[in-house]
Amino acid sequence: MRAIVWARANLFNGIWNSILTLVVVVLIARGLWEVVQWGVIDAVWSAPDGRACRALSNDAGACWAFIGQWNRFILFGRYPYDAQWRPLLVVILFMVLVLASCDRRMWRAGLLAGMWIFGLAACFILMGGGVFGLAKVPTDLWNGLPLTLFLAVIGLAGAFPLAILLALGRRSQLPTIRALCVGYIELIRGVPLITVLFMASVMLPLFLPAGVTINNLVRAQAGLILFYAAYLAEVVRGGLQAIPTGQYEAADALGLGYWRKTSLIVLPQALAISIPPLVNTFIAAFKDTTLVTIVGLFDLLATAGNAITDPEWRGFYVEAYVFVAAIYFVFCFFMSRYSRNLERRLAR
Amino acid sequence: MSDERPMIELDMVEKRYGAFQALKGVSLAVKKGEKVVVCGPSGSGKSTMIRCVNRLERHDKGRIVVDGVELTDDPSQIEAIRREIGMVFQQFNLFPHLTVLENLTLAPIRVRGMKPAEAKDVAMHFLERVHIPEQAAKYPGQLSGGQQQRVAIARALAMRPKAMLFDEPTSALDPEMIKEVLDVMVTLAEDGMTMICVTHEMGFAKRVADKIVFMDEGQIVEVAKPDDFFSSPKSERAKLFLSRILGH
Ligand SMILES: Nc1ncnc2c1ncn2[C@@H]1O[C@H](COP(=O)(O)OP(=O)(O)O)[C@@H](O)[C@H]1O
Ligand SMILES: [Mg+2]
Numbered sequence: 001m002r003a004i005v006w007a008r009a010n011l012f013n014g015i016w017n018s019i020l021t022l023v024v025v026v027l028i029a030r031g032l033w034e035v036v037q038w039g040v041i042d043a044v045w046s047a048p049d050g051r052a053c054r055a056l057s058n059d060a061g062a063c064w065a066f067i068g069q070w071n072r073f074i075l076f077g078r079y080p081y082d083a084q085w086r087p088l089l090v091v092i093l094f095m096v097l098v099l100a101s102c103d104r105r106m107w108r109a110g111l112l113a114g115m116w117i118f119g120l121a122a123c124f125i126l127m128g129g130g131v132f133g134l135a136k137v138p139t140d141l142w143n144g145l146p147l148t149l150f151l152a153v154i155g156l157a158g159a160f161p162l163a164i165l166l167a168l169g170r171r172s173q174l175p176t177i178r179a180l181c182v183g184y185i186e187l188i189r190g191v192p193l194i195t196v197l198f199m200a201s202v203m204l205p206l207f208l209p210a211g212v213t214i215n216n217l218v219r220a221q222a223g224l225i226l227f228y229a230a231y232l233a234e235v236v237r238g239g240l241q242a243i244p245t246g247q248y249e250a251a252d253a254l255g256l257g258y259w260r261k262t263s264l265i266v267l268p269q270a271l272a273i274s275i276p277p278l279v280n281t282f283i284a285a286f287k288d289t290t291l292v293t294i295v296g297l298f299d300l301l302a303t304a305g306n307a308i309t310d311p312e313w314r315g316f317y318v319e320a321y322v323f324v325a326a327i328y329f330v331f332c333f334f335m336s337r338y339s340r341n342l343e344r345r346l347a348r
Numbered sequence: 349m350s351d352e353r354p355m356i357e358l359d360m361v362e363k364r365y366g367a368f369q370a371l372k373g374v375s376l377a378v379k380k381g382e383k384v385v386v387c388g389p390s391g392s393g394k395s396t397m398i399r400c401v402n403r404l405e406r407h408d409k410g411r412i413v414v415d416g417v418e419l420t421d422d423p424s425q426i427e428a429i430r431r432e433i434g435m436v437f438q439q440f441n442l443f444p445h446l447t448v449l450e451n452l453t454l455a456p457i458r459v460r461g462m463k464p465a466e467a468k469d470v471a472m473h474f475l476e477r478v479h480i481p482e483q484a485a486k487y488p489g490q491l492s493g494g495q496q497q498r499v500a501i502a503r504a505l506a507m508r509p510k511a512m513l514f515d516e517p518t519s520a521l522d523p524e525m526i527k528e529v530l531d532v533m534v535t536l537a538e539d540g541m542t543m544i545c546v547t548h549e550m551g552f553a554k555r556v557a558d559k560i561v562f563m564d565e566g567q568i569v570e571v572a573k574p575d576d577f578f579s580s581p582k583s584e585r586a587k588l589f590l591s592r593i594l595g596h
Contacts, residue, residue, distance in 0.1 A: 253430060255430035256454075257427055260459070272445065
């Protein structure tokens, strides 16, 4: 009933609005219908190869048989096929770590730190092997979804504390510290991520002494952390600026020193205010990990791009990218929902 | 001798904000257990003066000595003095992300190193003294202004300070809530707390003050007993001020 009243008031108030509403509805319905036709009704779910799949769908529907054939490569890339339970476990472990950290009952510094140190160590051991009878797998075979998660999760988890220090430093009373933080933030923000990654990957080795090498994955990861930190620092600073001076003064008057005042009074409030822009940055950062392909890392998008070049299954890029997009969407949508939920619960 | 030593002593204190001189050589001594009410027109430097006492503002010249310790730039000394002096602000400044109880226990636990259980007992004791123990689990945003200010007083008291500073504690309150806050302050004064109150509540001043300090343009113009001050102020400026504030 209320829906009808609302629709009459908003969509059908007057002849032109009614016509416009109908046109839009028809267009949306047709579009949806075509997607359903392509993705479900005319789709082919199994076929021996690409040519057969095309023939079966009359070129009108999606060929999900391609995903059926190639999903393991897209997800795990060139990781040894028989050992792919390991990256699968890593993906699950990452999700458990993130979900557990989302629970407010877990929000104790010691607990979180311990959980992440153990969890990440387990991830590295599972991925890399070389101990506990697990075969050694070099990092250039760490591909696909686990790589994307490593880059994004460690990148953000590493950047966040750094960002808080940068944001605090930017508001410091000490001119040197303030200048350093401002300089760093402005420098990094003025440069595209690709440049930072390229510098980390190509330029850094030139400055290292001969014989010293740093793994390419580590270099890219460091580049991401440094880059994300600058962006997150500005978000955190926005939150810090919203805290009234009265809060600082009340904390001072009670004799809380700088670090207690910051960690107990200022940051909890500043970060709570910053949740929407923080999550916005997290989501953008998660998707930006795809740029690591330019330094030769094989993330989820790269494995998908590689899968569609297979001679037997050439050209199923729509299917491949829909599959990858769905995976990205699930993660980003989760972040977005979680932030709204958190915002509501912290609001008072 | 120690009892004769002032609890709080300001000696020719000066304070500038840029080119503007907010305090022009202020001297004041407050003995243990003494209650001083500070009044004066807006912008006369009342807040600046009491904020210098716990170093929310840094004084430029002169000496401030609190319980025998001189305020210098040494951070540990500043924190030591702040631990011993409670402050109540016009805008309450409670921590909105913490419950009332947490507002009261935070500093005793983190600064005094009190055990949480003990801090909670202390906190409940002071919440009872300000007549709101039943609000302990609420957040500040759920309380009325008068209740918030009473929580702020209890928060300062939970640190067991040797002296209390009040900066216009009732100015931000609706009229019907002023009394509940003043009542708490009167009880506190009767219990012998050393207090400096910036307030225009002249009824309160008459009732509890040992002396009234009248400030104008960054200087202490007059110090007098309440009866003398209200019946026969010596300076013209105090007369003018009183005629305005008392409305005749
Ligand atoms: N942070 C500040 N920066 C510049 N001027 C200030 C600052 N704080 C106070 N003042 C000025 O100092 C004078 C005294 O202020 P204040 O002590 O707050 O007066 P009162 O509390 O008696 O109303 C006022 O003229 C005010 O404008
Ligand atoms: Mg004032």
